Amino acid sequence: MNEGVEWVMHSCVNLSWIPGEAVTAKRLAAFYNLPTAYLNKQLQALTRAGILTSASGPKGGFQLARDPRDISLLDIVVAIDGPDEAFRCTEILKEGPGADAKADYTKVCVISQAMRAAELTYRRELAGRSIADLADEVVRRYPDAPGNTRNRFANL
Amino acid sequence: MNEGVEWVMHSCVNLSWIPGEAVTAKRLAAFYNLPTAYLNKQLQALTRAGILTSASGPKGGFQLARDPRDISLLDIVVAIDGPDEAFRCTEILKEGPGADAKADYTKVCVISQAMRAAELTYRRELAGRSIADLADEVVRRYPDAPGNTRNRFANL
DNA sequence: GATATTCAGGACATTTAATATCCAGGTTAT
DNA sequence: ATAACCTGGATATTAAATGTCCTGAATATC
Numbered sequence: 194m195n196e197g198v199e200w201v202m203h204s205c206v207n208l209s210w211i212p213g214e215a216v217t218a219k220r221l222a223a224f225y226n227l228p229t230a231y232l233n234k235q236l237q238a239l240t241r242a243g244i245l246t247s248a249s250g251p252k253g254g255f256q257l258a259r260d261p262r263d264i265s266l267l268d269i270v271v272a273i274d275g276p277d278e279a280f281r282c283t284e285i286l287k288e289g290p291g292a293d294a295k296a297d298y299t300k301v302c303v304i305s306q307a308m309r310a311a312e313l314t315y316r317r318e319l320a321g322r323s324i325a326d327l328a329d330e331v332v333r334r335y336p337d338a339p340g341n342t343r344n345r346f347a348n349l
Numbered sequence: 350m351n352e353g354v355e356w357v358m359h360s361c362v363n364l365s366w367i368p369g370e371a372v373t374a375k376r377l378a379a380f381y382n383l384p385t386a387y388l389n390k391q392l393q394a395l396t397r398a399g400i401l402t403s404a405s406g407p408k409g410g411f412q413l414a415r416d417p418r419d420i421s422l423l424d425i426v427v428a429i430d431g432p433d434e435a436f437r438c439t440e441i442l443k444e445g446p447g448a449d450a451k452a453d454y455t456k457v458c459v460i461s462q463a464m465r466a467a468e469l470t471y472r473r474e475l476a477g478r479s480i481a482d483l484a485d486e487v488v489r490r491y492p493d494a495p496g497n498t499r500n501r502f503a504n505l
Numbered sequence: 506g507a508t509a510t511t512c513a514g515g516a517c518a519t520t521t522a523a524t525a526t527c528c529a530g531g532t533t534a535t
Numbered sequence: 536a537t538a539a540c541c542t543g544g545a546t547a548t549t550a551a552a553t554g555t556c557c558t559g560a561a562t563a564t565c
Contacts, residue, residue: 194435195552202460203441217511226444231554237513250562253511266463279350279435285359288382290501291493303486304358307422311474318467330459337447345446351523373540387525393542405541406533 197235210339215254242272267319280308353391365417366495371410398428423475436464
């Protein structure tokens, strides 16, 4: 999995604590000492996916495009890592005996089905957790986190 | 995910229909028209993981090392793809404000926990499915499959 | 309007992992 | 003795991840 997933999940949680204000890629990168240009690529992907909004020019930057309650971890994984599942069925049964050339073995093959079923539970789990969930949980454990975060961004 | 996972899952199901007989890597590869030497590497990994037994020399080859009911899909994924999870926490919180240098953020970080929880459901699902499950399901749908498979192997 | 800031995105460069191939050495059935 | 077969290391090839750089477009501010 793309390391950018980790970066932008943290960035989205941080952005949820700075509502209504655009934060530049440079500052988001400086927060965790990440490579700016590369993080910017990931942020662009989130923008294309409708998770962030971006603005050019001075006072420009990125913000969450919607309520963090409506941004799931799956949304982010799909935006950064793409929609493909980890297990890719190459339909090797087509090379086996009694193969049906017209069959879609990605659907029919028992192994493919089992792997897809497992990935489905994974995705369901990720779909059930939102950026707001995570942010709330952080606040429960570390009440100062939002303040500390805003403070750090103010000094970048 | 390594494509070898697909190859060896199919191979293990096939082997479950040829109990007590060693099948060479060459024949296992020919069955699905796979690169022999590379498949052999995957089979070696399964052998090291205790899923297969191997024998050198004429009449040598690979067999299932235990009852297919006791070989889970997770066993195979771990043997081929390694034990690492897809999401790798790099502890970027250590670069953030108020970081605790002694903390293990792979355990403490809320994002890391959420991703690990999701992968856990995935692994639990895979751990709950065995090679025998899949083989039985195939037989239920295609009763001729074991016979066809044995027949094809006999002619390779 | 000029300027400085920032995002957008394409074109690279580098590193790492996946996907192989080959061979030399050890094992074993015949 | 011989041939078949697995083992594992070395190496090659390809694709993906990771990262940099630069041009162009948008825009806030003076």
